[in-house]
Amino acid sequence: MTTATIPSPTRTMTYLPALKKTDPKIRDLILQEEKREFEKLRLIPSENYASHAVKEATGGIFTNKYSEGYPNKRYYEGQQLTDQVESLAQERAKEIFGADHVNVQPHSGSPANMASFRAVLKPGDTIMGLSLPHGGHLTHGWKANFSGSLYNSVPYELDPETEMLNYDMILKQAREFKPQLIIAGYTAYPRKIDWTKFREICDDVGAKFHADTSHITGLIAGGEHANPFPISDIGITTTHKTLRGPRGAMILCKEENAEVVNKAIIPGIQGGPHIHTISAIAVALQEATTPEFKTYAQQVVKNAKALAERLLSHGFRLVTGGTDNHLILMEVFESKGIPGREASKSLDKAGIVCNCNMVPFDKRTPFNPSGIRIGTPSMSSRGMKETEMEKLGDWINEAISNAEDETVLARIAGEVKSMCIQFPAPGIDPANWNE
Numbered sequence: 532m533t534t535a536t537i538p539s540p541t542r543t544m545t546y547l548p549a550l551k552k553t554d555p556k557i558r559d560l561i562l563q564e565e566k567r568e569f570e571k572l573r574l575i576p577s578e579n580y581a582s583h584a585v586k587e588a589t590g591g592i593f594t595n596k597y598s599e600g601y602p603n604k605r606y607y608e609g610q611q612l613t614d615q616v617e618s619l620a621q622e623r624a625k626e627i628f629g630a631d632h633v634n635v636q637p638h639s640g641s642p643a644n645m646a647s648f649r650a651v652l653k654p655g656d657t658i659m660g661l662s663l664p665h666g667g668h669l670t671h672g673w674k675a676n677f678s679g680s681l682y683n684s685v686p687y688e689l690d691p692e693t694e695m696l697n698y699d700m701i702l703k704q705a706r707e708f709k710p711q712l713i714i715a716g717y718t719a720y721p722r723k724i725d726w727t728k729f730r731e732i733c734d735d736v737g738a739k740f741h742a743d744t745s746h747i748t749g750l751i752a753g754g755e756h757a758n759p760f761p762i763s764d765i766g767i768t769t770t771h772k773t774l775r776g777p778r779g780a781m782i783l784c785k786e787e788n789a790e791v792v793n794k795a796i797i798p799g800i801q802g803g804p805h806i807h808t809i810s811a812i813a814v815a816l817q818e819a820t821t822p823e824f825k826t827y828a829q830q831v832v833k834n835a836k837a838l839a840e841r842l843l844s845h846g847f848r849l850v851t852g853g854t855d856n857h858l859i860l861m862e863v864f865e866s867k868g869i870p871g872r873e874a875s876k877s878l879d880k881a882g883i884v885c886n887c888n889m890v891p892f893d894k895r896t897p898f899n900p901s902g903i904r905i906g907t908p909s910m911s912s913r914g915m916k917e918t919e920m921e922k923l924g925d926w927i928n929e930a931i932s933n934a935e936d937e938t939v940l941a942r943i944a945g946e947v948k949s950m951c952i953q954f955p956a957p958g959i960d961p962a963n964w965n966e
């Protein structure tokens with residue numbers, strides 16, 4: 532492999548000059564994080580690289596402005612520009628996802644889910660989401676979360692044979708428990724979701740259909756996964772995962788739910804919106820309409836499939852046997868004799884950053900489960916392709932097979948770095964570090 536070097540400075544201006552003067556410690560930590568993100572293979576499927584444009588908007592002047600309310604109906608004056616920013620974000624999201632109404636104010640995914648449930652449910656109503664250990668989210672009804680204590684949560688599970696969604700099982704359970712809301716959309720499910728089937732199940736039992744597309748919103752915008760929002764009653768997405776925006780969220784719903792959604796956000800659970808974040812969401816939505824974004828979304832899926840093939844060739848057991856989206860859930864405890872946490876720690880030492888994860892029907896604990904979860908969005912944003920995925924599959928195998936051998940892990944980390952620095956990372960300019 533050829534060894535690339537980190538580019539030398541191309542300009543004379545100091546990078547982050549105000550921070551250099553005011554808080555050099557924080558500046559140094561920011562620089563170190565930039566290097567970490569540049570020199571390692573980032574496989575956490577919910578992470579990505581926000582572009583320079585998204586970061587400029589996130590760090591922009593709108594951080595100074597309070598704007599409780601909604602465009603043309605605010606509590607404070609001085610909203611000539613905030614109204615335009617928020618309306619642009621709303622309109623762009625409506626256009627891409629075909630939703631009647633979009634609220635771009637939720638600070639992140641959990642408050643978005645809290646507000647969307649509050650909008651259409653009463654405390655004590657019954658909800659059905661995928662169980663957390665099967666790949667669902669905390670806010671989809673886990674007992675320790677508001678969603679499992681405020682509502683009567685009756686989680687559904689994956690099919691024990693296929694480890695996939697079994698729509699007949701979900702329908703049977705829905706007919707038994709008659710939920711007011713059924714949630715579809717997951718954090719660790721490697722297969723496509725049939726939204727039409729969920730619509731039919733909801734109609735059968737009179738439930739509202741809630742779609743949480745957080746993980747796959749970039750794939751939807753890029754045409755690589757079906758879009759639920761034209762047929763769901765309500766739903767949410769975070770904006771920083773495959774969509775590559777700032778950390779934030781949106782609620783997307785039918786017109787009939789628009790008013791209750793808006794009221795659930797403010798005054799329901801939030802105060803002032805973060806207009807700087809909303810301006811960056813607008814930028815990310817604009818970027819998501821470009822041909823480059825479509826190519827990226829296609830490559831995310833191609834890369835996941837290529838990596839899955841390589842891991843299978845090394846004898847790993849993949850939940851469901853493979854993937855057709857951006858992520859792979861890999862069982863390592865029973866198939867390779869290493870707990871998920873040890874595997875993820877060893878991979879981190881080898882410059883490959885992922886997270887340990889429960890697998891369906893896991894007999895181990897959430898803190899030290901049987902699997903690891905890996906995804907291809909960040910690597911695809913850097914322009915890595917199938918060839919790099921094959922190399923990565925070999926490194927993962929070597930690191931897990933030599934999990935306690937610091938020499939092997941350090942050697943792989945060096946090779947990973949040599950590969951990474953050949954691929955530009957959106958939003959990071961290594962020339963800045965040499966000043």
Ligand code: DSN
Pocket residue numbers: 577640668718
């Ligand atoms: N923490 C996110 C993830 O990693 O999938 C979900 O909120």
